[in-house]
Amino acid sequence: MTTSEEELLPATRRALLHRIAVAQSEGRAPSLVAAVVRGGRTVWTGARTSVAGHAPDENVQYRIGSITKTFTAVLVLRLRDEGALDLSDPLEKHLPGTGVGEATIAELLSHSGGLAAETPGPWWERTPGALRPGLADVLGERPLLHPRGRRFHYSNPGYALLGALVEELRGAPWEEVLRREVLEPLCLRRTSARPDAPHAGGWAVHPWADVMLAEPLEDLGLMAPAGQLWSTTGDLARFLAFLAEGDERVLSAGSVREMRTPATPVEAADVADGYAYGLGMELRHQHGRALVGHTGSLPGFLACLTMGVADDVGAVVLANCTSGPPPFTVAADLVRIVAEAEPRVPDPWQPLREADPAVLELAGQWYWGTYAFALRLSADGLVSLEPLSGNGRRSRFRSNGDGTWVGLEGYYAGELLRPARRPDGEVSHLDLGSFVFTRRPYDEGAPVPGGVDSKGWRGLG
Known part of the structure; x- marks a missing residue:
């Protein structure tokens, strides 16, 4: 199923549909939905499904995993813009007693605080949040693996701490603050911490047989700010438009641009992959273009939103399988298809109103x-x-x-x-x-550091 928006040419829409059809078929995903954004508007949506009676569209919820981190980062940047904190502040200044309080807020946002990638104990993504009732249970006895600020090391517990920071400074639960300060102003009515029908079920597809197994849908508790949210391609397309241009009701264009700027040391392997991290956003290179956004996964779900800022084209891809189609690769291909088939028409040249x-x-x-x-x-x-x-x-x-x-x-x-x-x-x-x-190379009339040879320019003779 594909919408018939007139903004894209029929051949472009056909190519987009073909790409997600191949992804769903070869990736053996029970369903896959996608959307393309251009100029701040959704210009195409598409879906493929093999589940009888399941007809996903832009209003069907999927779990979006770590894309949740971008929402949490927006809340933290709002606090910074209001003057409630500085990104260089140590966590201890606002949330004492965690045991990792020397890490700065910027380091937690950019995964450079030295924290472990995961929580101790059973796999947090597939077990109830009640098993981790306090931050000590999220961090464990060895929460720090690296010197802070020295390297990028993706940390899910780090975003649990940022969610706790939001709650501490706002005096309200993370979910409530998110709804009031981000979801409602941006009209993201189908984004929520818990599934709201219609929503997709999460499935594991057997690696060697065409059979499926239902995945558990757990409430993540304190880890919610790292990966709890459910959303739709319709809502994420609107969120993507916000991440491109900002919205003064939520976060300024300058602040979302700051989120898209590399903010952490990059490992050699990440350089080879064209990967870097900003403040709650991933930065990648694919097909020769710079893309910013975030990927996400939880058992039963895969997700990606990404945009080529220079092309003014973004894409959202959601699937309900634990493993299968690579969501970033598919989303990057959707951006490439539109950007190459229908390049952005530049704005008309305009002269200055007046020149100083x-x-x-x-x-x-x-x-x-x-x-x-x-x-x-x-x-x-x-x-x-x-x-x-x-x-x-x-x-x-x-x-x-x-x-x-x-x-x-x-x-x-x-x-x-x-x-x-x-x-x-x-x-x-x-x-x-x-x-x-200077106006001339090594102009003798200007204070060139070190002075200018008095013999001037000359040849070999």
């Missing part, structure tokens, strides 16, 4: 030593500095309102760009974090 002569004066070619750069002023009010060779350090800069600019990305992120003027008001050079950029 003092800024316009800076536009053009500059040199750092013998490296040539171009400084450009764009209609969004930013300036960019980029190497003319195509290789090298580049960044955009935002005005501070006092004639200086601050770097927004890359090597120059946070660094100050300052035009230096001579007594007559003429620009002498640009100072960028102690680097001197």
Whole structure:
């Protein structure tokens, strides 16, 4: 079953349907549902099923596992934006007595706090949360495996701690806070901590026989902030649009952009796989494009939401099987199909409403030593500095309102760009974090560090 939205061409819709049909068939999933988002709107939904009487659509709930972590991260970032905490705060400052309180909130969000990947005792995903009534039961006797801040080590207990932090600072259960502060404002009416009909059942498919076994559906208790939620492709498509653009009722565009920024040391194996982690979001490379989102799994369910920000295309994939179709690979393929078949049409070029002569004066070619750069002023009010060779350090800069600019990305992120003027008001050079950029290579009229040879430029003779 596929919707007939007119936003995508028939050939594109056919290719999307074919991809999920192959995934459901080859992955032997009882059912698989998917959605594609473009321009902040759902432009395609599709489903395949082999279970009699089960006709999943964008309103049928599936368990989404660790995508729950992204929701929990949104709650923590809200607390930060309100001033209730700082991401550099140690956990102990707000949630004392855990035994791992030296880990910062940012380290817990980015899985770099050194915590163990799982809880001690029986497998928490397949046993009742009542077996772990306190945080001590979640953390166990050896909660730390690595020095904090030194490496990425995915930790489910770390997000249980973040959920407890939310409860401590809000004075209400995590589930209640999530519903009030995220789900209701974003109209995610089919996202909940417990299944709400219609919902899919979770199944294990035998690896060597075409038979199925029902998986238990447990309440995860204190581990809920790490993986409890149920949702639909319809709701997750709306959540994906929020993660792309933000929503001032929940979290600003700047804060969701921060969530999508790498925030933790990356292991060599992760570099090879094109994997990094931000604040509650996974960052991957597939088919030559950068994708951000999160995957999830619990016994009986697989899930993924991902988006190519540059392409303005995102995808959601949900299946009700313990193992089967790789959800990220399928979702990344859906993004690729749309992005390649129907590339994003750029917005029309727009000139600046008015140009500041003092800024316009800076536009053009500059040199750092013998490296040539171009400084450009764009209609969004930013300036960019980029190497003319195509290789090298580049960044955009935002005005501070006092004639200086601050770097927004890359090597120059946070660094100050300052035009230096001579007594007559003429620009002498640009100072960028102690680097001197001049209008000519090693301009003798500018204060080039180390000075300029008085003999000037010359040949071998």
